Amino acid sequence: MKAAIAAGRWQRSRWLPGLLYRPAGSWALRPRARALKGALALALLGLFWLSLLAGELWLSSGQAWRALAGGSSADDAMLAFLVIEVRLPRALAALLVGASLGLAGLLLQTLARNRLASPDVIGVHDGAVLALGAGLWFSGEALLGPWWQALAGALLTLALVLLCAGGVGRQGQRVLVVGLALAALARAGFELLLATVELTHSSALYSFSMGSLLASSYSQLGPISLALAAVLLLLLPWLPGLALLQLGESQAQLLGLNVGRHRAVLLVLAATLAGLAVSVAGPIGFVALLAPLLARRWLGPLPLLGASLSGAGLTLLADLLGRLLLAPVELPAGVLSSLLGGPLLLWLLLRPDAADAADAADAED
Amino acid sequence: MLMRTREAAALAEEGAALPVQELQVQDLHAAHHGGRGSTERQALRGVSLQLRRGEVLAVVGANGSGKSSLLRCVAGLMRPQRGQVLLDGEPLAQMPLARRARRLALLPQQPLAPEGLTVAQLVAFGRRPHQGLWQRLSEADEQVLGQVLQDCDLQELAGRRLEQLSGGQRQRAWLAMVLAQQTPWLLLDEPTSALDLGHSHQLLGLVRRLARAGRGVLMVLHDLDAAARHADRMLALQDGQVLAQGRPREVVTPVLVQQLYGLRAQVLSAPGDGAPLVLPLADGEGSER
Numbered sequence: 092m093k094a095a096i097a098a099g100r101w102q103r104s105r106w107l108p109g110l111l112y113r114p115a116g117s118w119a120l121r122p123r124a125r126a127l128k129g130a131l132a133l134a135l136l137g138l139f140w141l142s143l144l145a146g147e148l149w150l151s152s153g154q155a156w157r158a159l160a161g162g163s164s165a166d167d168a169m170l171a172f173l174v175i176e177v178r179l180p181r182a183l184a185a186l187l188v189g190a191s192l193g194l195a196g197l198l199l200q201t202l203a204r205n206r207l208a209s210p211d212v213i214g215v216h217d218g219a220v221l222a223l224g225a226g227l228w229f230s231g232e233a234l235l236g237p238w239w240q241a242l243a244g245a246l247l248t249l250a251l252v253l254l255c256a257g258g259v260g261r262q263g264q265r266v267l268v269v270g271l272a273l274a275a276l277a278r279a280g281f282e283l284l285l286a287t288v289e290l291t292h293s294s295a296l297y298s299f300s301m302g303s304l305l306a307s308s309y310s311q312l313g314p315i316s317l318a319l320a321a322v323l324l325l326l327l328p329w330l331p332g333l334a335l336l337q338l339g340e341s342q343a344q345l346l347g348l349n350v351g352r353h354r355a356v357l358l359v360l361a362a363t364l365a366g367l368a369v370s371v372a373g374p375i376g377f378v379a380l381l382a383p384l385l386a387r388r389w390l391g392p393l394p395l396l397g398a399s400l401s402g403a404g405l406t407l408l409a410d411l412l413g414r415l416l417l418a419p420v421e422l423p424a425g426v427l428s429s430l431l432g433g434p435l436l437l438w439l440l441l442r443p444d445a446a447d448a449a450d451a452a453d454a455e456d
Numbered sequence: 457m458l459m460r461t462r463e464a465a466a467l468a469e470e471g472a473a474l475p476v477q478e479l480q481v482q483d484l485h486a487a488h489h490g491g492r493g494s495t496e497r498q499a500l501r502g503v504s505l506q507l508r509r510g511e512v513l514a515v516v517g518a519n520g521s522g523k524s525s526l527l528r529c530v531a532g533l534m535r536p537q538r539g540q541v542l543l544d545g546e547p548l549a550q551m552p553l554a555r556r557a558r559r560l561a562l563l564p565q566q567p568l569a570p571e572g573l574t575v576a577q578l579v580a581f582g583r584r585p586h587q588g589l590w591q592r593l594s595e596a597d598e599q600v601l602g603q604v605l606q607d608c609d610l611q612e613l614a615g616r617r618l619e620q621l622s623g624g625q626r627q628r629a630w631l632a633m634v635l636a637q638q639t640p641w642l643l644l645d646e647p648t649s650a651l652d653l654g655h656s657h658q659l660l661g662l663v664r665r666l667a668r669a670g671r672g673v674l675m676v677l678h679d680l681d682a683a684a685r686h687a688d689r690m691l692a693l694q695d696g697q698v699l700a701q702g703r704p705r706e707v708v709t710p711v712l713v714q715q716l717y718g719l720r721a722q723v724l725s726a727p728g729d730g731a732p733l734v735l736p737l738a739d740g741e742g743s744e745r
Contacts, residue, residue, distance in 0.1 A: 102595065102598070104593060104598060105598065105602065106576035106579075106580075106598070106601045106602065106605065106614050106615075107574075107576050107577060107580060107593070107601075108574075108615055110592075110593065112592060112593035112594065112595075112597075112598070113594070114594060114595040115594060115595070116587070116588075116591045116593070116594030116595075116596075116597070117591060117592070117593075117594070118590060118591070118592060119592035119593050201570075204568070204570065206571070328589075331589050331590065334581075335581065335584060337570035337573070338567070338568075338569075338570065338578075338581060339567065339568050341533050341562075341564060342564070342567060342581075344532075344533065344553060345531060345533070345556075345557060345560075345561065345562050346557050346581060346582075346584050346585055346637070347553045347554040347555075347556065347557030347558075347584065347585045348553065349553055387571075387572055391572060391577075392570055392571065392572035392573050392577075
């Protein structure tokens with residue numbers, strides 16, 4: 092990199108710290124942010140590996156590697172089953188769910204211009220759970236309905252929230268308040284369903300509503316990861332517009348953005364991400380709220396990759412701790428994420444530096 | 457100096473081939489839709505104006521007289537019920553948004569900054585209309601950044617986060633962002649409302665210089681004296697209608713001040729440049745005259 096700068100191919104920006112550009116115009120490079128993201132990805136990889144080793148039966152790295160590579164002894168076959176059929180799909184599910192929750196949270200927070208407006212807060216999660224519950228109630232079967240029911244529930248809830256709030260609004264407070272009300276309503280509807288279905292059904296439904304990765308399997312992961320890949324591809328061309336929307340709708344339009352179309356597409360994609368995540372693991376709270384806040388602390392105002400990575404990390408951590416803390420009893424990841432997330436959120440919101448400085452500057456005027 | 461000439465060249469390029477280089481507002485009618493349930497409030501009732509490049513037009517009027525609505529209509533943020541805006545002879549309503557963004561920029565009254573952006577990052581957004589979809593920065597962009605940061609006296613603050621700034625500093629940061637768009641037409645909604653006297657004077661001087669370099673500036677000012685001093689022409693709005701329009705010395709009269717603000721005042725001539733100065737009279741004073 093230094094050589095490229097010396098040769099004049101890349102210039103260091105004087106005004107935008109840590110940013111490199113080509114004099115003729117190009118993608119910008121941020122070496123430091125890139126290194127941070129690399130470190131985050133490495134930490135995530137470590138966590139991923141740990142979640143293959145950890146559990147009631149602790150494996151050594153060597154054992155896990157032999158299991159993955161396909162050893163020959165009978166012992167290896169048993170381990171292979173444990174690693175490949177039980178722990179690997181679970182860890183993969185945690186990655187997918189966490190990454191999409193983190194990204195969904197960042198998108199919604201940015202679009203609503205409010206850092207509390209994440210899908211779990213404004214009722215998208217609860218709507219998805221309610222839709223699955225309703226599907227079960229109507230079908231009368233003991234198994235949870237297909238994954239697209241949660242997706243439909245998520246999209247429907249977001250549409251309802253926006254309709255009642257009359258748009259996103261200047262700082263998203265309306266969306267937040269309306270979303271909180273609808274979330275409470277959806278939860279009440281779900282409790283009502285829970286009380287009316289048969290006992291065998293209600294237990295499956297209830298454990299799903301806690302948010303757990305216990306039931307992850309490849310048959311479930313296949314279609315979901317395809318859907319996620321599709322969403323990410325669709326998202327790509329709209330990302331430059333997302334950055335402009337940070338400045339508010341009027342300014343974004345004045346800078347040449349078709350605001351209505353961008354906002355609609357991005358909202359639908361954000362709800363889709365959240366809905367897909369809920370359909371895999373149930374409503375794992377706090378991840379969508381916290382991952383973007385954490386990533387924003389170190390990676391600037393719109394950390395797309397950072398929010399995904401930290402979302403995946405938080406979810407893996409919640410699942411891992413849920414497995415270990417009271418072993419052999421398992422705690423659902425949703426419970427652990429709330430246990431972790433509550434204090435973390437308090438710390439982020441109450442820490443004395445940035446937020447207070449802003450308030451003080453406001454008070455000055 | 458190099459930048460100035462290059463900027464002038466860029467401005468000349470932007471719509472240089474057009475036969476008309478004028479901002480025309482014709483018989484504009486517009487209303488606010490104040491949310492659901494509430495009735496419409498008529499904001500503009502037939503406003504017409506013309507602005508040439510190189511000219512500063514200041515819009516004055518009491519609170520709620522339709523000044524901001526006029527600017528929002530000209531910027532295309534508010535849809536007029538009747539009448540139209542012509543930008544260099546071309547109807548604004550039919551102009552693609554991307555082209556609009558290279559021709560016209562608006563500094564709104566209370567822009568909201570996203571959390572965590574630095575001043576320079578905000579200003580860099582102003583270059584977006586000139587960049588490709590994924591392109592972020594070129595040497596020319598970097599030059600413009602440096603120029604507008606200097607123009608707005610923000611060089612020391614370039615790396616600071618917006619939420620750590622005072623209201624006036626933030627207002628200058630937004631102005632720098634708008635200037636970085638390098639549009640031939642500039643709309644400013646009370647650009648000095650949060651500024652101290654020094655910075656306010658400096659900014660209005662900058663606006664004049666920008667106009668001399670070939671831009672047309674339409675700005676709303678609440679300060680009648682400042683408007684009279686720094687604008688080439690003034691337009692007084694009352695209840696969404698044009699009350700008076702012309703050179704500051706013709707527009708700013710005791711009669712107009714009385715009509716606009718219900719205030720009895722004397723209009724003096726400033727010692728230096730002869731610009732009109734409004735001196736409100738105390739109660740009872742002046743009735744003897």
